[in-house]
Amino acid sequence: MNLRDLRYLLAVAEHEHFGRAAEACGVSQPTLSVQLRKLEELLGVTLFERGSKTVAATAACKLLIGHARVAVAEVDAMLAVARSLHDPLAGRFRLGIIPTLAPYLLPLIFAPLREALPALEVEPWEDQTSVLLKRLRAHELDAALLATEVDGPDLASKPLFAEPFLAALPPEHPLAERAVVAEADLAPDILVLAEGHCLRDQALEACGRSGALGSTLRAASLSTLLNMVAAGYGTTLLPGLAAGAAQDAGIVLRPLAAQAGRTVRVAWRVSFPRRAALDAVGEVIAARLRGFAEGAAAGTI
Amino acid sequence: MNLRDLRYLLAVAEHEHFGRAAEACGVSQPTLSVQLRKLEELLGVTLFERGSKTVAATAACKLLIGHARVAVAEVDAMLAVARSLHDPLAGRFRLGIIPTLAPYLLPLIFAPLREALPALEVEPWEDQTSVLLKRLRAHELDAALLATEVDGPDLASKPLFAEPFLAALPPEHPLAERAVVAEADLAPDILVLAEGHCLRDQALEACGRSGALGSTLRAASLSTLLNMVAAGYGTTLLPGLAAGAAQDAGIVLRPLAAQAGRTVRVAWRVSFPRRAALDAVGEVIAARLRGFAEGAAAGTI
């Protein structure tokens, strides 16, 4: 059975005339006659009584037509929905973001995203890299903003912008008097985030310390870490976008000698079909952050 | 778009696996792949994300699947209804019956009809011949029991049984003393039904009177007519099946010399598709009335 046949059925029932029904369906009258007869044979039911001048739906036909009408209407509704879904730049876009980035990046990009992609409902999801990757692979996210490369043939990524690190120091810290701080000088009393945060590994690597930290304090969030630095517990390496929050906390920021930093990337499943939305979101973010690295590295924040 | 495609869509969404979905649909995997890709092109929407090991429905697909499910379910329901309608001996059967027949025939045939055709809901409709024919042609009746032939190429009929007329006389009427009454003897004081009843014309013809009756009384129903005869207003020609009612009213019945009578026929549209039901109903009625004519004509009622 074919949907077309149901449309023919409804047309003949409505017009009570094969010729006009055929015209309404855009086919020839013989086509309609043949197809309708086939439908009758398939159903095992006489659908229409053909008189010399009249075509009348049988009682059986009237029973069946109700179902046919609903079925055709549903398919039409489906086509309509599909048409409204044509635009890849519309609909929900679930974007994972790592915790050391989300609070500082989101305020910057929300407005540009809404302006550039008004039909796209960007839904942020904050979690650590490994969780984001898991959710991304599970189709629970459409893309993720990370500070690491991704591996595996099912995922791909591209860099959006470079984010320099800054030395974050308590005001009374000896290093605060220097204009530029060498990464290695931070090593002795550096504070880092809890395990799982990519920033933790990157900070340790930048200042040349191994992973074995002993009793070093570990903060659960970048906000907590800043509070600890401000309280004089030690120093840290801060992502450039968090500079504003650090200064508000009374922390002294200094550019780094070797210009350590991280690259924020957008990652996605290679099979993800809405590449247009993906690229558009990436471009909006990259455009918003363009020139950020130079300014931050030069200390002109 | 084809219903088949919707079934494929639902199968893949359910199994999340092209091979197994194809098996469930009874087609090869390439067929399913090709058809689904075509559906995606038709809808302009990517329905599934194909990973190396996974097939996941996109958000758009989930929106569309709801409609597809309803449409397919409706079509299946339609097929189920059609199957249950296969039996032509089932369902409503609207049977027109003329007023001079209905009250006397229906009590005889209801039980046999119910026994022989339990799935057939016979729905009687009582009206005069012309009205019945109009309703029959308008598809408001499936068949009609008449005492006349039908004409026109759109209608057909066949005789079911012969119904002799009887002379109906007041007990004190002179003719009541005869064993057999000649039709012409009833003419002087015959009472007939109102115009439009076929029995009126047949009674008048049988007793040799012209249509011009002058001030002759006319009854609206056979029941009224019997009351009038019983009250001594005159005589009448009575259809055999009404004999019981007449005797209950205290009327004297006599066989007719020329054995005037009428033939009850079933009429239908030649295009009426449920010939099986029609023939079955006719046969039940004919069987029930078989032998009636001889008994009635012989006065052994």
Added chain:
DNA sequence: CCAACCTGATAGGTGTCATCTATAATGGCA
């Protein structure tokens, strides 16, 4: 690290079938 697998995509061939035009059959009507 490579071979065997699993899975979906692609290619070429084939048969079915929806569709067309042309024409017949039927009945109504003047």
Added chain:
DNA sequence: TGCCATTATAGATGACACCTATCAGGTTGG
């Protein structure tokens, strides 16, 4: 009785759903 309207039939044709065979990519296990 011939003309109009309507549906049914016939034969031809093109589209397309389907198949088998094969490819391509990714995973897995020895």
